[in-house]
Amino acid sequence: xxxxxxxxxxxxxxxxxxxxxxxxxxxxxxxxxxxxxxxxxxxxxxxxxxxxxxxxxxxxxxxxxxxxxxxxxxxxxxxxxxxxxxxxxxxxxxxxxxxxxxxxxxxxxxxxxxxxxxxxxxxxxxxxxxxxxxxxxxxxxxxxxxxxxxxxxxxxxxxxxxxxxxxxxxxxxxxxxxxxxxxxxxxxxxxxxxxxxxxxxxxxxxxxxxxxxxxxxxxxxxxxxxxxxxxxxxx
Numbered sequence: 678x679x680x681x682x683x684x685x686x687x688x689x690x691x692x693x694x695x696x697x698x699x700x701x702x703x704x705x706x707x708x709x710x711x712x713x714x715x716x717x718x719x720x721x722x723x724x725x726x727x728x729x730x731x732x733x734x735x736x737x738x739x740x741x742x743x744x745x746x747x748x749x750x751x752x753x754x755x756x757x758x759x760x761x762x763x764x765x766x767x768x769x770x771x772x773x774x775x776x777x778x779x780x781x782x783x784x785x786x787x788x789x790x791x792x793x794x795x796x797x798x799x800x801x802x803x804x805x806x807x808x809x810x811x812x813x814x815x816x817x818x819x820x821x822x823x824x825x826x827x828x829x830x831x832x833x834x835x836x837x838x839x840x841x842x843x844x845x846x847x848x849x850x851x852x853x854x855x856x857x858x859x860x861x862x863x864x865x866x867x868x869x870x871x872x873x874x875x876x877x878x879x880x881x882x883x884x885x886x887x888x889x890x891x892x893x894x895x896x897x898x899x900x901x902x903x904x905x906x907x908x909x910x911x912x
Contacts (some may be wrong), residue, residue: 681792682833683770684711685763686730686780689718689739692784694911699728702780705789705903710773712766717741731769735762735779750869753854758849759871764843768838775837781830785846790891792865797884798876801827801894801906810864811877811894819883826876831892831904838884846878 684702688695701712703906711730713721717737725732738755751759775791791793804827807815815823828834857865867873875879876886893902895909 678684680706680709680774681775681794682709682776682778683766683772683836684709684778684780685766686711686828687714687716687762688721688782689716691782691911692719692721695721695724698784698786699724699730699909700780702786703728705786708726708772710771714762714765719789721861726774733762733765733778734834747869750866751871751874752858752869754813756850756871756874757871759845759874760761760843760850763834763836763839763875767839771840775835777832777836777839778833779828779830781906783906783908784830785905785911786903787905788903790903792833792891794835796828796835796887797838798828798832798879798886799873799889799892800832800876800886801829801892802888803827803894804829804844805873805896807873808864808867810861811867811873821885823876823886826873826886827888828875828886829906830874831906832872832877832889834879837865838879842878842882849878 713725713730713732715721715734716739717735720734722732737744738758740748804825806825807823812823854868858869868877880886891903893899893905895905895907
């Protein structure tokens with residue numbers, strides 16, 4: 678069966694978690710393209726070779742003991758770099774698939790599943806609500822009421838849409854993000870959280886967020902889904 682999606686997996690220094698995630702993913706999806714990106718952390722090239730992944734080393738944007746970045750709120754520069762990494766994966770896999778799954782160190786893929794396209798974004802059903810001013814802008818620009826965000830590990834987005842809106846999103850972030858956060862931190866700091874940022878910018882351009890039928894979370898207490906987020910035992 679032809680793969681339906683590729684994978685974006687940003688790693689850092691936790692080899693135990695990375696191996697767990699890749700080993701379980703490969704049990705059920707042996708042929709899907711996986712792109713590992715080290716966020717200024719360890720060189721995972723040998724692990725990438727073992728699990729048939731592409732590997733890229735990038736500068737740290739999440740924050741570490743040396744740069745003291747705010748890990749809860751990215752600025753525009755780091756956010757644009759995060760988008761550029763998704764662009765890299767989307768372009769790298771564009772000849773194969775139209776969708777990209779986000780993997781993280783706390784994701785347990787325990788069964789195969791089909792994504793049943795088309796869609797723009799699908800993530801957790803128990804996501805947090807976007808801030809009021811973000812929702813107001815989405816309503817003004819796109820003409821509909823948005824609600825939650827949840828583009829965490831296990832979520833999947835349409836990579837063709839990401840490439841289509843990429844330049845406009847980057848321009849928007851450059852011109853507005855830092856200013857808005859400075860003007861009203863409580864309402865706009867959430868744009869500095871990458872899962873909310875993706876949901877906000879897709880929705881703002883008319884591409885709706887929906888829930889993923891394959892994805893559950895530990896906090897829900899139901900482990901029957903093919904993919905479980907918040908699987909912390911390897912942290």
